[in-house]
Amino acid sequence: MKSRSTIFLLLLFVANSDLQAVQQPNIVLFLVDDLGWADMGSRQPGVFETPNMDALGKAGVDFRQAYIACPTCSPSRTALLTGKHPARMGFFRHITGGPDETYNYWETDPAHIPSRNWLPIEHVTYAEALKKLGYYNIFFGKWHLGHEAYHPIRQGFDQQVGTTDHGQPTSYYPDYFTDSNVLEDDKSKYLTDRLTDEAVGFIDAYDRGQPFMLSFWYYNVHMPHIGRKDLVRHFEEKGLTGDYAQYAAQIAAVDESIGRVREALDRKGIAKDTILIFLSDQGGTFNNPPFRGGKMQDTLYEGGARVPFFFYWPGVTRPGESNNSIVQSTDLFPTLVEIAGGDPSRYKSLDGVSLKTILEQNIILERGEPIYGYRAYEDLYASVRSGDWKLLAYRSGMLKLYNLAEDIGEKNDLAAAHPEKVADLKMKLFGWEKEMGLEKYSGVK
Numbered sequence: 282m283k284s285r286s287t288i289f290l291l292l293l294f295v296a297n298s299d300l301q302a303v304q305q306p307n308i309v310l311f312l313v314d315d316l317g318w319a320d321m322g323s324r325q326p327g328v329f330e331t332p333n334m335d336a337l338g339k340a341g342v343d344f345r346q347a348y349i350a351c352p353t354c355s356p357s358r359t360a361l362l363t364g365k366h367p368a369r370m371g372f373f374r375h376i377t378g379g380p381d382e383t384y385n386y387w388e389t390d391p392a393h394i395p396s397r398n399w400l401p402i403e404h405v406t407y408a409e410a411l412k413k414l415g416y417y418n419i420f421f422g423k424w425h426l427g428h429e430a431y432h433p434i435r436q437g438f439d440q441q442v443g444t445t446d447h448g449q450p451t452s453y454y455p456d457y458f459t460d461s462n463v464l465e466d467d468k469s470k471y472l473t474d475r476l477t478d479e480a481v482g483f484i485d486a487y488d489r490g491q492p493f494m495l496s497f498w499y500y501n502v503h504m505p506h507i508g509r510k511d512l513v514r515h516f517e518e519k520g521l522t523g524d525y526a527q528y529a530a531q532i533a534a535v536d537e538s539i540g541r542v543r544e545a546l547d548r549k550g551i552a553k554d555t556i557l558i559f560l561s562d563q564g565g566t567f568n569n570p571p572f573r574g575g576k577m578q579d580t581l582y583e584g585g586a587r588v589p590f591f592f593y594w595p596g597v598t599r600p601g602e603s604n605n606s607i608v609q610s611t612d613l614f615p616t617l618v619e620i621a622g623g624d625p626s627r628y629k630s631l632d633g634v635s636l637k638t639i640l641e642q643n644i645i646l647e648r649g650e651p652i653y654g655y656r657a658y659e660d661l662y663a664s665v666r667s668g669d670w671k672l673l674a675y676r677s678g679m680l681k682l683y684n685l686a687e688d689i690g691e692k693n694d695l696a697a698a699h700p701e702k703v704a705d706l707k708m709k710l711f712g713w714e715k716e717m718g719l720e721k722y723s724g725v726k
Contacts, residue, residue, distance in 0.1 A: 305415065305621050306594070307555040308494040309542060310613075312361065313535055314354070314423060314503040315576055317565020318587050320532055325570070328521075330533050333540035334589075337559055341593030342640060343603040348666065349610050350632070351656050352563035352576070352586045354425050354448050357610060358498075361562075362406040362426070362436070364614025364625075364633040366653065368717040370404060371397045373657035375448060380428040387658055391676040392722040394657040399427025400436065405628055407614045408437030408494070414621045415491050419483060420444065421476050422498040438496070442479045443472075450500050453507040453531075471509045473501050473531075477538040484545040494617075497542070502531040504566070509534045528567060553595045556620070560610065561588040573691045581654045581664040581673060582691050594620075598640055606646035607666060612636050651706070653713050662724060663714075665706045672706040676724035680707060 319325050323335040350360040354375040356367035367373065374396040377385040384395035408418040419440045420433035425448040433441040443464055451459045453472045458464075467475050480497055487493060508516070508530020516529040539559070546552040564575045564585035574582030590608065592598060611633030615625035619635040639646050654664035663674040669686035682696040682703050696703050707725050714723045 304554075305492040307492050307546075307551060308411075308416075308617065308620075309546070309555060309557050310494070310496045310498075311539055311542075311557070311559045312358075312496070312498040313559075313561045314499055314501060315563060315566055316502055316532065316535075316561035316589065317567065317569040317575065317584070318561075318572065318589050319570050320502075320565050320567075321589065329529055331536040333536045333543065334559065334591075337539065337543075337557060337593060338589070338591045339601055341557070341591055341598040341600070341602065342643065344590040344592065344608050345603050345605050346607050347560065347588055347590035347610075348586050348608070348652060348654065349561075349563050349588055350652070350654060352580050352588075352654065353656055353658075354503075354562060356656070357562040358424075358426055359400055359404075360610045360632075361613055362400070362408075363404045364407075364611050364628065364631040365404065366611060366632040366655070366717070368653075368655045368719060369630060369632065370400070371395070372400075373655065376425060376427065380430070389659050390657045391660060392657060392662070392724075394719075394722055396657060399431040402431065402435065406437045407617050408433070408496070410437075410614070410618050410623060410628065411494055411621055412437055412439075414618070414623050416621065417489055417491050417493045418496070419493065420496045420498070421480050423448065423500045423503075424498070433496075442483075443476050449503045449505070452505065453501070453509075471534060473499060473534045473538050474509070476500075477541050480538075481541055481545040484542070484549055484551075487549070492621075495542075497538075499535055499538070501535050502528060502565075506531065506566075525567060555595070557591075557593040558613070559589065559591040563588065571689055579661065580656065580658075581661055583685070583689065586654050586664065592636070592640055594640055599643070602643050604639065604643060604645070606636075606639060607648060607652060607668075608636060608646060609633060609652045616640075651709055651713075653710070655717075655719075657722075663710055665710050665713075667706060667709070670702055670706065672703065672710065674707070674710060674725055678724060680725070682706070 321331040321334050322329050349357045351367040356372035359367045359372045376398045378398040418438045420438040421442045424444045428446045445458050445461045445463050450457045455467050457472050506524040506527040508527040512530035512533045516526040566576045569575045569584030572584035574584035615633050615635040618625045619637045651665045651667035660675045660677050665672040671683045673681040681694045683691045714720050
């Protein structure tokens with residue numbers, strides 16, 4: 282028979298184990314604007330210098346096949362925040378209108394689809410979900426999801442820093458925003474450095490008895506291509522010129538920022554208790570090897586839709602892991618909720634799935650259903666990725682088919698050779714469009 286002291290020690294051990302099991306990590310999310318999948322030193326050696334991005338990619342899981350549901354500024358952010366496909370919420374383009382214009386239209390969009398100019402309050406964001414689970418949420422940087430009535434502090438964040446109504450700064454040097462008083466006190470500092478100062482200051486001073494999620498959504502490396510002056514000189518000395526030298530300097534400034542945030546977490550003694558997530562909102566403006574396409578053209582091809590995505594969870598993910606699961610930015614919301622101890626199934630109409638088990642075991646996600654890309658700027662408007670196959674749909678009726686396992690550059694259209702696969706994916710696309718309420722706009726009737 283066990284003594285009372287033995288039973289007490291066993292109960293204490295069980296209680297401590299339970300506490301450890303439900304311990305909520307801090308979370309830092311780095312979202313870089315317009316960073317191409319290959320725009321890092323580890324992927325284009327000799328061009329870009331990104332030791333901190335590279336180190337983060339090696340520290341945890343590198344998802345090699347990560348996609349943005351609608352690769353453009355505002356819709357990509359709605360998916361990240363809500364776990365819902367932007368099409369479900371009426372987002373097909375970036376926000377262009379003012380507070381009196383609920384929708385915007387695009388002259389070259391053949392379907393003439395109205396696209397929302399703000400994220401409606403009724404959609405639950407990851408900040409709102411995490412707040413219910415005890416998190417403090419702070420937001421830094423670019424929002425581009427609506428005017429002041431729909432800013433981060435109206436969408437579940439406790440604090441916002443450096444947020445305006447717009448999708449890009451006027452300049453990365455003061456005055457950063459000529460039509461806003463945000464950060465107007467700074468007279469000289471590079472915008473990324475100023476925001477990083479604020480983020481580091483938050484970490485240094487944090488003393489709340491609750492976990493935090495820090496969302497750092499950079500304005501960089503979006504246009505205008507204005508790099509930090511010392512970094513521009515450095516890359517010009519290496520032989521880069523014009524906007525490309527500016528772009529490389531913008532990337533290097535973001536890389537320094539990530540390093541400074543990680544140093545602050547170390548200094549605070551909380552690095553081992555903090556998850557780090559890194560991704561981009563769409564493909565890059567310049568070349569995106571080995572892929573075709575990018576931000577400015579063929580955007581639903583791999584160069585525009587596939588993005589870097591790293592997930593470092595200390596004590597759970599293992600260094601140097603890569604994962605070839607087909608994942609999408611919609612997956613982040615349910616993943617964060619489950620990691621924080623919540624139940625993603627409580628949130629209706631999610632298009633994403635939790636990656637928690639994938640992260641813990643580094644196994645391949647069996648999605649079952651395809652993932653869909655959708656945007657409304659030009660003839661090319663939709664994509665369907667199912668296994669190795671990818672269908673691209675144009676409003677003019679053209680359909681293209683690629684096998685990405687054999688043709689990562691999407692050079693060899695196999696639609697004529699595989700009509701049965703085209704028919705299958707076309708049917709799936711139309712069924713999905715119907716679910717999204719978009720059948721009248723479909724180009725695959």
